[in-house]
Amino acid sequence: MDLYSYFYSLVKQIPPGRVSTYGALARALGDIRASRACGVMLSQNPDAPRIPCHRVVMSDGSLGGFTHPEGVKKKIERLRAEGVSVENGKVVDFHEILFEDFHTDYPLKALREEQEKLKERVKLEDDFSLGAVGGVDVSYSGRWAYGVLVIMSSPFEVDMVVRGKFRVDFPYIPTYLAFREEPIISSLLSRFDRELILLVDGNGIMHPRFFGLASHIGVKNDVPTIGVAKSQLLGSVVEDKVFVNSRHVGYFVKSGRKRGIYVSPGHRVSLETSLEIVRQYLKHKNPEPLRLAHIYANEFRRSG
């Protein structure tokens, strides 16, 4: 699913003389949670003003951002040329000229259904051999992605580093992270032959559909995975356990100087074992394979 292309074709549906909103476009994609991603994709508009990003404003009729050497002034100018006035930073007659009637198939709805389907294949029992432990992370510059897989044969011995540069066709949207990063990480994994347990920068079953990035990668590649997130996507923390809809899905682990990390099994690993393995590799805030993958991915992006 090339969500960038799909999104730009939605934006082209907004007629001259009308405006739409980031939220309306997000709902046309299939989830209001994508509203921020709509702003990000517009900021990366490859063909303005043919893709009329100047016709997208905030839900209260105020202008929102505009990436241009002349700034938001250019947005006002392009709207005015189409007969849309802006006064006191707000679109005049906003509710009258608001366009929300997008022709769409709601692609994010289909992706939620894909998550629900693949979820049936998640196994939350230990099913791996004690071999290498890997960590993956991805760094970005615009639509370029720099992925790194670090393999450690034991704590704390780096065995191998795999790197790859990719073009992404999906933005970051909360709860849809896998559709952005899974293709990148699967490609890196295909270049490593041996057995491993993979630590992933994101959640396993700590997810509204119990199918986060780590589970997605695990199921698609038939690899044991553990999700390790730096912040809380959802759920409630009681002592060191995290619950989603009263189901125990993972742990909050105090680590580093302040706060901590959120650990949840992805695939082929039990709740308890996911915690045990992460703890074995904990020297800083993040377990070592992830900490190194993060550092190497940033170096890769900045240098080549």
Place this chain on the structure above:
DNA sequence: GCGACAG
């Protein structure tokens, strides 16, 4: 108005 929103 402020915080929440995996990365």
Place this chain on the structure above:
DNA sequence: ATCTTGTCGC
């Protein structure tokens, strides 16, 4: 995540 075009609920 990067250096940045949001929305909703409390």
